[in-house]
Amino acid sequence: MDMTDKMASEASKPWYRNMPDPMVLIFMILVATYVLTFIVPAGEFARVVADGRTTVVPESFAYLTDTPALHFFDIFVAIPKGLISAAPYLFIVFIAGGLFHILQKTGALENAIGVAVNKVGVKNRNVIITVGTFIYGFFGVAVGFENNIALVPVAVLISAAVGYSSLVGTVMAVGGIGIGFALSPINPYTVGVAQGIAELPTFSGAWLRTLMVLTSLAALAYFICAKVTKMDFKEPEGVEGLKQDLSEYQLGGKDKATLGVFLAGLGIMLYGVFANGWYINEIAGLFLLMAIAIGMVNGLGANGIVKQMMEGASGVTAGALVIGVAASIQVILDQAQIIDTIVNALSSLIQDMPIAVSAIVASVVQGVINLFVPSGSGQAMVTMPILVPVADLVGMSRQLMITAFQVGDGLTNLIVPTSGGTLAMLALGRVSYEQWLKAILPFMVLVYALCWVALFIGQLVGY
Structure with missing residues (x-):
């Protein structure tokens, strides 16, 4: 294929299949955000602290007149910030990359997955992907x-065991976790906080959210099996499939001890998350x-x-750096003080x-706001007192407004470049942001x- 044919072929593809390199894309968004600071005036809501929570005071928005304009050089300073x-x-990407590199070298996880898939039967691989989703x-x-970041490489190995690419495993893991979190009827970070602000019983209205999450996960499983498994995907360097035939895998004593340590660690993590409020730093430790x-x-x-940890960390460096560059968008928005202005508008x-219609539009509005306020609980604190x-x-019922906010x-956590958790999972799955969007x-x-x-x-049934 000559250059003209290649360019014509690229032009005929859908827009989302002609994405630039993730770093280029995010830098373009950063520059656009900088330009936005000259168009959108600075403003802020008054905030009060009640029961340890900072909440926006409705109808308190006011424009600010004494904020200095950002300099062009601030774009580049925002990146290290x-x-x-x-x-x-x-850090959790680097450390998790090292952890799973050591696990990969021991062969314990691969042996366990090989044995499990061999028992189920590789002919049932779409069933395995569906159940995994x-x-x-x-x-x-x-x-x-973000608490599930460590589970992404496991999905990549499962995908390899049934003959699929690491893209399939990453979509299964990140998509499944993302949909589950997004539409969870018991999400304490979004539903819990929002219902507290709206003075509704905690986790009330669960039936509609449960129906949404189950339907969406079923749709995701079908999409993976019907579409993602057939996508062209070039495995990145350093990603290896299974090293032997499924029938040859077996678990030795050292494998069982290794898996015991790994599963015990995950159990401790879950206890820490639920009982002690652990988050990224504790999980990384x-x-x-x-x-x-x-x-x-x-x-x-x-x-x-140390050698194995360094090798593992080096393999996820590119993905980790994308996370940091994406965070610079938030730096520009904070410096310009235009987030509240955007939320108010x-x-x-x-x-x-x-x-x-307003319920649907509210979900779109919340999706746009999520680009600027990527924290779910933080977004609830900012927008719920207004909405x-x-x-x-x-x-509109408050319950429906909260569900629109949740959607x-x-x-949008699954697609916006300001979602650090999503980018961290993609880094561990060795799938670029560009490949993920496609x-x-x-x-x-x-x-x-x-x-x-x-x-x-x-709305029709009075939810």
């Missing part, structure tokens, strides 16, 4: 989003401890453990629409349509 602000995500979805529902313990079980000395869009009174004024905030965007159209239908039905 973003790397610093995203440090917890960077729902399992990862359950972890998203019950455990959270636990991963480091697990790596050391697994290295010792397998006879690695101190130097050997977007919130006003839904006040004069039919109720069912709950709006819901009351237009006759908009949660689903794979997941068609599904996002489907899942949004499903959720919008659910919101419309919710």
Whole structure:
């Protein structure tokens, strides 16, 4: 194929299949955000602290007049600042990369997956992918989003065991966790916080969210088996499939001890998350401890453990750096003080629409806001004090408004470049942001349509 034919072929592809390199894409968004600071005036809401929570005071928005304009050089200064602000995500990617490199070298995880897949039968590989999607979805529902970062490489190995690419495993894991977290009926970070602000019983209205999450996970499993498994995907360097035939895998004593340490570590992580409120830093520290313990079980000395950790960390460096560069977008927005202005303008869009339509538009508004306020609980704190009174004024139930917020905030985590958790998982799956968008965007159209239908039905039945 000559250059002209190649260019014509590229031009004929859908827009989402002609994405630039992730670093280029994110830098373009950073520059666009900088330009936005000269268009959008600075402003802020008044905030009060009640019961340890900082909440926005409705109808308190005011423009600011004494904020200096950002200099062009601030674009480049924002990048190291973003790397610093995203440090917890960077470190957990590096440490988890090292942990799974050691696990890969021991062969214990590969042996376990090989034995399990051999028993189930590789001919049932779509069943394995479907069950895996729902399992990862359950972890998203019950455990959270970033807390499941360590499970992504496991999905990649499962995918390799049944003859699929690491892209399939990554979509299964990240998509399942993301959908589960986004539509969870018991999400403490979004539903719990939002219902507290709206003065509703915690986790009330669970039936519609449960229906949404189960339907969406089923759609994701079908999409993976029907579409993602057939996508062209070049495996990155350093990603290896199974090294032998499935029938040759068996678990030895050292393998069982290694897996015991790994599973015990995951159990401790879950206890820490639920009982002690652990988050990124504590989980990263636990991963480091697990790596050391697994290295010792397998006879690695101190130097050997460090060597393997360094090799693993080097393999995920590119993905980790993307996280830091993406965080620079938030740095520019904070410096310019335009986030509240954007939130105020977007919130006003839904006040004069039919109720069912306004619920759908509210989810879109929340999705846009999520680009600027990537924290789910943080977004609830900023937007719910504004949108709950709006819901009351237009006759929408508070429960429906919270569900619209959950759809908009949660689903966009899977595609916005400011979601550090998503970028961290992609780094561990060795799938670039560009490759991820090519794979997941068609599904996002489907899942949004499903959720919008659910919101419309919710309004009709008085949810």
